Amino acid sequence: MDTFSFSRLSLYDDCPRRFYYRYILALEEKEGVPLWLGRAIHKAIERKIVGDSFDSALIQGMAAINFNQTVPFNDLKFLLNNLPANVQGNTEQYFKLALNEEGTLFLQGYIDLQNGPEITDWKSNRKIYSVNDTAQIGLYSWAIHQLYGYEQVKGRLYFLRFRKESAFVYDRSTMELARQWALQLAQEILIKLQQVQSGGNWCGLFPSVRSSKCSHCPFAIACYRSQSNPIIKTFLESE
Ligand code: SF4
The missing domain is CATH 3.90.320 (Lambda Exonuclease; Chain A)
Incomplete structure (x- = not known):
């Protein structure tokens, strides 16, 4: 190491x-909703910053966690909506x-x-x-x-x-x-x-x-x- x-x-x-x-x-350390949500929002933000539309970024975020249904979609949407404007x-x-x-x-x-x-x-x-x-x-x-x-x-x-x-x-x-x-x-x-x-x-x-x-x-x-x-x-x- x-x-x-x-x-x-x-x-x-x-x-x-x-x-x-x-x-x-x-x-083994089992993953849970907080980790999956974090992974999804990071991907969604990344896509939003490089120019994807809001909806497309959301989908990319969910795709990053294989559309895991235990992650509340509305929570992901709420978090992405709170991203400051004009982030570059x-x-x-x-x-x-x-x-x-x-x-x-x-x-x-x-x-x-x-x-x-x-x-x-x-x-x-x-x-x-x-x-x-x-x-x-x-x-x-x-x-x-x-x-x-x-x-x-x-x-x-x-x-x-x-x-x-x-x-x-x-x-x-x-x-x-x-x-x-x-x-x-x-x-x-x-x-x-x-x-x-x-x-x-x-x-x-x-x-x-x-x-x-x-x-x-x-x-x-x-x-x-x-x-x-x-x-x-x-x-x-x-x-
Ligand atoms: S965090 Fe607590 S339960 Fe976990 S290994 Fe350390 S002392 Fe043990």
């Missing part, structure tokens, strides 16, 4: 055990950049919208939060700096459901803070994985961190059993 994304690092930061289940043991720029911009000078660890991601030194990430969440509550946009701003050399990048989260944004202008020092966050976590993960390979106890190296997020965790049962049932624990270790 040498390539990380913000979501992967963030999952590890929140709960190393969940990260281990998801990315190392590759236990490069959509779904992929990047993969070295996080360290040695070029051995990489960060990859997709930037929803980039227009010069401004980037936007669309959110279909039911709660608003600050752009600096996570390192996501700081990291994406760092990526834009690396790619285009902008000294400052305005990054924003746009909450479609509320037509509200949270924005911040990142400079070299705040971009660097985000990069350091990512690099430190990536290095920590690699060191722990090497320790596991050398016979270290993965349960101890990737501890469970209980929080309100446990109620949505697809691995809650495995997590509970791994701590109380040595047979399940052994089974998981052998996976």
Whole structure:
């Protein structure tokens, strides 16, 4: 493992055990309506920005999730309708950049919208939060700096459901803070994985961190059993 994304690092930061289940043991994580809705609205917005009509963009959004009937079509329509007018720029911009000078660890991601030194990430969440509550946009701003050399990048989260944004202008020092966050976590993960390979106890190296997020965790049962049932624990270790 040498390539990380913000979501992967963030999952590890929140709960190393969940990260281990998801990315190392590759236990199945079932998808649900919020994820499908997010995928559909991102595709619909992308199509709208490149010039598709509203209806065509909606259809493309639904096609991206194989017309999954559990996703409320009216909700998708509502979210797309809340897209700000006259949005322009490069959509779904992929990047993969070295996080360290040695070029051995990489960060990859997709930037929803980039227009010069401004980037936007669309959110279909039911709660608003600050752009600096996570390192996501700081990291994406760092990526834009690396790619285009902008000294400052305005990054924003746009909450479609509320037509509200949270924005911040990142400079070299705040971009660097985000990069350091990512690099430190990536290095920590690699060191722990090497320790596991050398016979270290993965349960101890990737501890469970209980929080309100446990109620949505697809691995809650495995997590509970791994701590109380040595047979399940052994089974998981052998996976
Ligand atoms: S149930 Fe909670 S503590 Fe256990 S893996 Fe999931 S998020 Fe972590």
